[in-house]
Amino acid sequence: MAVKVKSIARRRAFVENGIRYSFAAISAFSIFVLVLVALFLIINALPAFRMISPGTFFFGTVWDPTSPLNPLYGIVPLFVATLLVTLISALIAIPIGLGCTIYLAELAHPRVRAIMKPAVEVLAGIPSVVLGFFALIVLATWAQDIFDPVNRLNLFVGGVMLSAMMIPIMVSLSEDAINSVPRSLKEASYALGTTRWETISKVILPAAKPGIVAAIMLSIGRAVGETMVVVMACGNAPHLTFNVFSSGLTMTATIANEMGEVAFNSTHYYALFAVGLVLFILTFILNYVADIILNRQEERY
Amino acid sequence: MDGSISVSNLNVWFDTNHALKDVSLKIGKNEITAIIGPSGCGKSTFIRCLNRMNDIIPKCRVEGTIHIDGEDINNPKIDVVEVRRRIGMVFQKPNPFPKSIHENIAYAPRLHGMVESSNGEGSEPKRRNYTKKEIDDLVEWSLKRAALWGEVKDRMHKSAYELSGGQQQRLCIARALAVKPEIMLFDEPCSALDPIATAKIEDLLVDLKKDYTVIIVTHNMQQAARVADKTAYFYLGELIEYGDTEQIFEKPQKKLTEQYITGRMG
Amino acid sequence: MDRKLKEKLLFLLFRLCALVVVATLAVLVGYVVINGIGVISWSFLTEFPRQGFTAGGIFPAIMGTLYLIALVLVIAVPIGVLTAVYVSEYSDQPLIDFEKVRPRLRRLAVTLHLRKNAEPKRPAKAKKLRKRGSQRLFYRILRIVITNLAGVPSIVYGLLGFGMLVIFFNLGMSLIASAITLAFLVLPLVITASRETIEAVPYSVREASLALGATKWQTIRSHVLPYSIPGILTGVILSISRAAGETAPILLTGALVLKQTLPDSIFSSYMALPYQLYALATQYSDATRPMQYGSALVLLLMVVGLNLVAIIIRNKYRKKYRW
Numbered sequence: 001m002a003v004k005v006k007s008i009a010r011r012r013a014f015v016e017n018g019i020r021y022s023f024a025a026i027s028a029f030s031i032f033v034l035v036l037v038a039l040f041l042i043i044n045a046l047p048a049f050r051m052i053s054p055g056t057f058f059f060g061t062v063w064d065p066t067s068p069l070n071p072l073y074g075i076v077p078l079f080v081a082t083l084l085v086t087l088i089s090a091l092i093a094i095p096i097g098l099g100c101t102i103y104l105a106e107l108a109h110p111r112v113r114a115i116m117k118p119a120v121e122v123l124a125g126i127p128s129v130v131l132g133f134f135a136l137i138v139l140a141t142w143a144q145d146i147f148d149p150v151n152r153l154n155l156f157v158g159g160v161m162l163s164a165m166m167i168p169i170m171v172s173l174s175e176d177a178i179n180s181v182p183r184s185l186k187e188a189s190y191a192l193g194t195t196r197w198e199t200i201s202k203v204i205l206p207a208a209k210p211g212i213v214a215a216i217m218l219s220i221g222r223a224v225g226e227t228m229v230v231v232m233a234c235g236n237a238p239h240l241t242f243n244v245f246s247s248g249l250t251m252t253a254t255i256a257n258e259m260g261e262v263a264f265n266s267t268h269y270y271a272l273f274a275v276g277l278v279l280f281i282l283t284f285i286l287n288y289v290a291d292i293i294l295n296r297q298e299e300r301y
Numbered sequence: 302m303d304g305s306i307s308v309s310n311l312n313v314w315f316d317t318n319h320a321l322k323d324v325s326l327k328i329g330k331n332e333i334t335a336i337i338g339p340s341g342c343g344k345s346t347f348i349r350c351l352n353r354m355n356d357i358i359p360k361c362r363v364e365g366t367i368h369i370d371g372e373d374i375n376n377p378k379i380d381v382v383e384v385r386r387r388i389g390m391v392f393q394k395p396n397p398f399p400k401s402i403h404e405n406i407a408y409a410p411r412l413h414g415m416v417e418s419s420n421g422e423g424s425e426p427k428r429r430n431y432t433k434k435e436i437d438d439l440v441e442w443s444l445k446r447a448a449l450w451g452e453v454k455d456r457m458h459k460s461a462y463e464l465s466g467g468q469q470q471r472l473c474i475a476r477a478l479a480v481k482p483e484i485m486l487f488d489e490p491c492s493a494l495d496p497i498a499t500a501k502i503e504d505l506l507v508d509l510k511k512d513y514t515v516i517i518v519t520h521n522m523q524q525a526a527r528v529a530d531k532t533a534y535f536y537l538g539e540l541i542e543y544g545d546t547e548q549i550f551e552k553p554q555k556k557l558t559e560q561y562i563t564g565r566m567g
Numbered sequence: 568m569d570r571k572l573k574e575k576l577l578f579l580l581f582r583l584c585a586l587v588v589v590a591t592l593a594v595l596v597g598y599v600v601i602n603g604i605g606v607i608s609w610s611f612l613t614e615f616p617r618q619g620f621t622a623g624g625i626f627p628a629i630m631g632t633l634y635l636i637a638l639v640l641v642i643a644v645p646i647g648v649l650t651a652v653y654v655s656e657y658s659d660q661p662l663i664d665f666e667k668v669r670p671r672l673r674r675l676a677v678t679l680h681l682r683k684n685a686e687p688k689r690p691a692k693a694k695k696l697r698k699r700g701s702q703r704l705f706y707r708i709l710r711i712v713i714t715n716l717a718g719v720p721s722i723v724y725g726l727l728g729f730g731m732l733v734i735f736f737n738l739g740m741s742l743i744a745s746a747i748t749l750a751f752l753v754l755p756l757v758i759t760a761s762r763e764t765i766e767a768v769p770y771s772v773r774e775a776s777l778a779l780g781a782t783k784w785q786t787i788r789s790h791v792l793p794y795s796i797p798g799i800l801t802g803v804i805l806s807i808s809r810a811a812g813e814t815a816p817i818l819l820t821g822a823l824v825l826k827q828t829l830p831d832s833i834f835s836s837y838m839a840l841p842y843q844l845y846a847l848a849t850q851y852s853d854a855t856r857p858m859q860y861g862s863a864l865v866l867l868l869m870v871v872g873l874n875l876v877a878i879i880i881r882n883k884y885r886k887k888y889r890w
Contacts, residue, residue, distance in 0.1 A: 008428065009380035009382065009383065012380075012382065012782055015782075015784065016782050016783060016784050019784045020657055020783075020784075022649075023649055023652060023653035023657055024653055024657065026645075026646060026649040026650055026653065027649070027650040027653040027654060027658075029646065030646050030647070030650045030754060030758070031650075031708065031709055031712055033751065033754070034712050034713070034716050034751075034754065034755070035712060037716065037719075037724075037727055037731075037751055038716075040727055040730065040731050040735075041723065041726070041727060044730050095584070096584045096587055096588065097584075098584075099580055099581040099583070099584025099585070100581070100584040100585045100587075100588045102581045103578075103581040103582055103584060103585040104585065107578060107581060107582070108585070116585065116589065118875070118878045119589055119592055120588065121874060121878060122592065122871055122874055122875070123588065123591065123592045123595075125805070125808055125809075125812075125870055125871060126595060126596075126812075126867065126870065126871070127811075127812025127813070127814070127841055127866055127867070127870050128812070128813075128814065129812065129814040129841040129842075129844050129845050129866070130595070130599065130812075130844070130863050130866060130867055131595070132845070132848075133844055133845075133848050133859065133863055134595055134598060136849070137848070138598060164591050164595070167588055167591075168588070171588070195570055195571070195574055196574065196578075197573070197574040197577055197578070198570075218718065221718050222718070224720070225718070225719070225720025225721070225722065225723070226720070227720065227721060227722040227814070227815040228814045228815060228841075228845065231845075231849075232845065232848065232849060252720060252722045252815070255722050255723075255725070255726055255819075256722055256725070256815055256818055256819075259725070259726065259729060259819050260818070260819065264734055272726065273726060273730065276722070276723045276726040276727075279720055279722070279723055280719055280720075280723050283718050283719055283720055283723075284715050284718070284719070287714060287715045287717070287718035288711075288714075288715055291711075291714045291715070352778060354774065354777065354778060357773075357774075359659045382780045382781075382782055383780070385777065385778055385779065385780040386779075386780035389778070389779075390778040392771060392774060392775065392778075394771060396771035396772060396774065396775045397775075398772060398775065398776075398790060399772075399794060399887065399888050408776075408779070408781075408789065409779035409780060409781065412779075412780070412781055412785060412789075413780060460887075473775070476775075476779065477778070477779065480779055480780060
């Protein structure tokens, strides 16, 4: 090559490298920020375990941080409330979500699907505070008329409302899973003379199972971490109860309710960070496992 | 500067897989060389070495020398961009940009600018931006050269995706020609096309030979026999035989080549 | 039971499930719209609240939410999109190419009198092209961090915003503290959405551009980015709508129930729609109910509107770039 365009090449290499390094710096910054978030949470939660013994924190059945004489920081009632709310919403959301997914992915007319998919996305996009508002004013009244609960605002109301949040997340994620099942598999099954339901239940659902399981886990993760719905609908009484019709205080609601009033550096302050850390770890595990399951699914097809 | 290629002791590894083994050959200017061989024999890897497209594949290692016009293109001091500018490439599947036909062709020339004749040996040539008129002329010239002008001249600003597969492939050829390369590499350019579109591309290849050195990878032996002056047969990463197309097809020297040609394998 | 009958019954059940979902949406939206539509008026949108939220409007809350959206956009989008570009396009090559740097280091060593000559002690293996290592560690870490932080509850981000920004960095209860908190929250979403669209651009397009002699950056700038912008935009809008509707993080970082002035800088506190709805619904009497409905409707319109815009953009461009 007789013509070497040296200066142009050098300038070009300079620009290329400059751009690459700036991109790298920005990515490093965003990772740094995200890791910092996790670290800060852990660092702020640790003092709690110096002030409260881990035994009392993890197994204490009373959460009464504002008692002037003997403040108690037992996470059990909060954990149980979260568990109950999540359980109720999962029991409602999983069957309905699954049915809706199968309808949307396999049965719906394309024109129906073209309307319904955005509808599901819009439902997923409704701010949780609006759901909480609806639960507080309407759903609680309905539940009162039907079930005659202990408290007007209770874990059941929160759970039912949460399911409205879980379903769209579940539907859109598990629909992706069903759509990623290769068409050839479906056609092979039909060619063997099976009915639609047999193909769905014996071929499509088993093939999409990891994705659906991951979708369920991710949506449960969202339910565990949801704040506004439970804070507005569950009544926020920090007692230990297994009755879903009495009011309760979940972990998220505790932080939302109490963080505004605590003194900086107090035991209560760090205790709330400890609750936050428990939430963080819980959702982290759910997400991480779901991610692993999803990755396996991707590798398979 | 005429586009002769001389490859010696070329070795390529993908991670631990030894994809090309000690390949050496010389390709003369204004010839069509066909590279044939069964799938996975290193045909594509070989031509991708010629314009250093293997650079962008992670874990790919290239050893050996490739001289184009006497200059070693694997020399770290050589500008890869310049190598690729001088060597056009057309891929297996038509890959036009999702832009208008005009934009597809104008993209690369705009990027490189126009080289004005350098004043005297050793001094660097000057580059300037093309004027709009020059770009339009260049686009027209490229499309004519790729035998596509007549079919698209009324819809230059429509998306290239609206063209048929064969037209898209000729658009990709025009796009490569617009950069004014000296060598054109074709990586199975007809494998995704129907026989009529294939025939058009083959005519075009023969026509391009006048001005360019053409190297074509193909799995279609009839195609090689129809268009190529020279043919190289690759098997499992090795160059088995290289010679005039007629000789390769009629009197192959090596047993492996003969088996392949007569259809006893691959 | 008969095969066909069983199938019919089951499919009916699935239809019912779908119906329940649509009905839920209809009831929720319908309820807010029916109750809120009567409240909305020009003065409701442009006046400050008066008489304990029983008269006047929600102007400061709307403005507060808009300020927040703008700030979150400015903070999270550039960082998120650029990170996505790096992860998708560059992370397969080592940050530093030692083959190139080594001679320079040797020359540096000579000038520092650490060694005598700049020639390598052992001759380098001849004609060895750069080796691209499996420099994916960074990528793996990023992936784990991003996918998992996307699922962290928003209240935990609120907790962090409070502890880290409001108190530790002493930003106080302010717009900027809330905006950074929300930016933390949406950053993983922006990165994931952008990464997915960037990686959906087929390899053959990049190959075509590189083979024409374009550099990597030129390829990204004139092909990869333009083709993925609709997708990135969709992701960004969805993230922003999420940020606009979030209550838990701003609850702890700067939103006030009532503030009689608009925020005059990014360091002042502010009112925001979701927080106003929460506070009025839980702490005030039924007399503020109309304002609650009005706030809920405006918030819903904003968020759902953003969602619809995103869906429309996506559907429009999905046809244009069908890979």
